Each structure stands twice: as C-alpha cells, then as structure tokens.
Amino acid sequence: MFELRDFYEYHRQNDVPIIPFPGMPAPGATIRDNRDGDIAVFLDPTKLPTLRMLRGVCMHENGHTATGALHKCASPYETVERAEHRAVRYTAERYLTAEDFCEAFQAGYTELWQLAEWFDLPEPDVAAAYHFWKEARGVAFGGGAG
Amino acid sequence: MFFDTFQALCEEKGVSCTRAAKEMGLSNSITTKWRKTGATPGGETLEKVAAYFGVSTDYLLGKEKLPAPEGGQDVIDDIDIAFYGQYRQLDEDAKQTIRDMVAVMRKRKGNV
Numbered sequence: 001m002f003e004l005r006d007f008y009e010y011h012r013q014n015d016v017p018i019i020p021f022p023g024m025p026a027p028g029a030t031i032r033d034n035r036d037g038d039i040a041v042f043l044d045p046t047k048l049p050t051l052r053m054l055r056g057v058c059m060h061e062n063g064h065t066a067t068g069a070l071h072k073c074a075s076p077y078e079t080v081e082r083a084e085h086r087a088v089r090y091t092a093e094r095y096l097t098a099e100d101f102c103e104a105f106q107a108g109y110t111e112l113w114q115l116a117e118w119f120d121l122p123e124p125d126v127a128a129a130y131h132f133w134k135e136a137r138g139v140a141f142g143g144g145a146g
Numbered sequence: 147m148f149f150d151t152f153q154a155l156c157e158e159k160g161v162s163c164t165r166a167a168k169e170m171g172l173s174n175s176i177t178t179k180w181r182k183t184g185a186t187p188g189g190e191t192l193e194k195v196a197a198y199f200g201v202s203t204d205y206l207l208g209k210e211k212l213p214a215p216e217g218g219q220d221v222i223d224d225i226d227i228a229f230y231g232q233y234r235q236l237d238e239d240a241k242q243t244i245r246d247m248v249a250v251m252r253k254r255k256g257n258v
Contacts, residue, residue: 017254021247025240028230033251035224040251057230070226073236073244083228124231 002095002121007058011041016065022046028057030064039065056122059095063087088128089136096121096129098139105141148186151206152177155199157253170194221248 011018018041027047032039041061048054064070069086071079096119104110109118115130116123133139156166163177172191179185186207187195196203204210222241225248236244 017251019247019250019254021250024229024243024247025234025236026229026231029247030228031244031247031251032226033224033248034226035252036255038251038255040254042247060230061228064228070228073222073225073227073241080228087228 001100001119002055002059002091004055004058007062010062011065014065016041018043020045027053028061030061030070032068032070039068041065052116052120053122055120056125059091059121060087060125063090066090085132085136088132091125092129092132096126098133098137098141101130101133101139101141147184148206148208149177149180149184151208152180152195155201159199166198170198221245224248 008018010016016039021042022044024042024044024047027044029042030039031042041058043054043057043061048057064083064087067086067090069083069090071083075083100119101115104115104118107118109115112123112127112130115126119126130141134141152166153163156163159166161169163181164174167174167177172194176187176191180187186192192203192206196206202210222244225244227244234240
C-alpha cells in the first residue's frame, strides 16, 4: 500500500526536492535538469483538492523519479506514453500489486470506484495499474474493476 | 507588475535592484517607488532599463514572453519532464510556466 511518508522519505534520501508550485498545467510534474542531472518533483496545491488526489499524484511522480522515465517537452505521443508506462509499471509493482487487487476483489471491492476507495487513490491511477496487470502481464483476475 | 520583472532580471544578472538602478543612472529611490506603488516607468527610463538588461520594452511591460537567450538554448530543450495526467500539447503559457519551474529549481539549488 502506498504511503505518503515513504514518498517523502524516498525523495529526502535521494536529495530530490519536492517543490510546491501553484499555477502548473497539471497537479504534479517531475523535471530533470540536464544541465546537472538534478531531478525535482513539483506539486500544485491548488490542483490537489483531496488527500486521495495528493496520494495519487505523489505515487505517480515517484514512478518517474525512481525510474527516470521522463521525456522532452516536444516528444511525440508514443515517447510520452512509454515514459508513462514505465512510471505506472513501477507503481503497480510496488504499491498496486496483483495480490493487492486479488485481496480487494476477495473483500468484495470489484468496481473501479470501490477499488479507488480500497486503495485510497484516484480512479485513473488504480485503473492504470489494473490494466498493467491485466493487459501487459496477462493476469486473469476474473470479474471486477468494471 | 513591472517591479517583479525588474527584480527577476536583476537576479538573473546577479545585481541588486539598487545597483542596477545606479548603473542605469537612475535614482536609488525609484526601485522602491516601483515596488511600493506598482508603478511602471515610461519613455526614456523604460528604454534605459530595457537596454541595461538586453530585453525589449514590450517584455518589461509584460506584452512579450521571455526572450530566448542570445545564441543560447531555450531552457525547455535542456530538461526532461513528465506531467501527471493525460497527454497534452504544451501551449506557450505552459512552456513559460515550465521555464519558471526550472528557474525555481536552479535558484533553489544555488541557495542550498
């Protein structure tokens, strides 16, 4: 299960600053400055209305900082999606494992909105991890995540 | 506000606001006036400031985005990035925000 304290601890240990930056085009972003290789995570508090949203954004950005999966601003869609896939894979393998989904299903949490509650993460992040296991890894969950 | 732009340019150039004013032949109190009243200089003063920093008067007035460094690379080309959420094309406003984010990142590193 993803914990915010792990996010902050990971970035503290790796000297990756977490910078609040209102007015960004998205709630969260990760930037690598190729001038010196430094990485920073930016969070826009004005676009993070709930703790669940904050958890989702932090978890996802953790996927980028841990894997280094980033892209140029002008990168084509395919390159961007490849970087996103690597970040999703990282988070799925650590925080939303196939076993975690099975446990949720067994507890009766089968719909996407229910799983979002179970994991206390935004639906798109849960859906991305579910699709990673189902489509990329071929895990047969049976019913659920409709 | 004009003073914010002026202050950012001073930081970029590595001079204090007072020193910049002095080097432009302006009175020391003028920067305080810009800061406190939000006033924007006009005419000759504006041109002096533009010439001092090597930017256009339109840029100082906020009518134009940051110029790319002379003969240099846009900072956007010097970074890798990932945004949370759906894929999107970045418009000029978003690109300017990214330049500001990188400036914060670099400034922060300089202060650590």
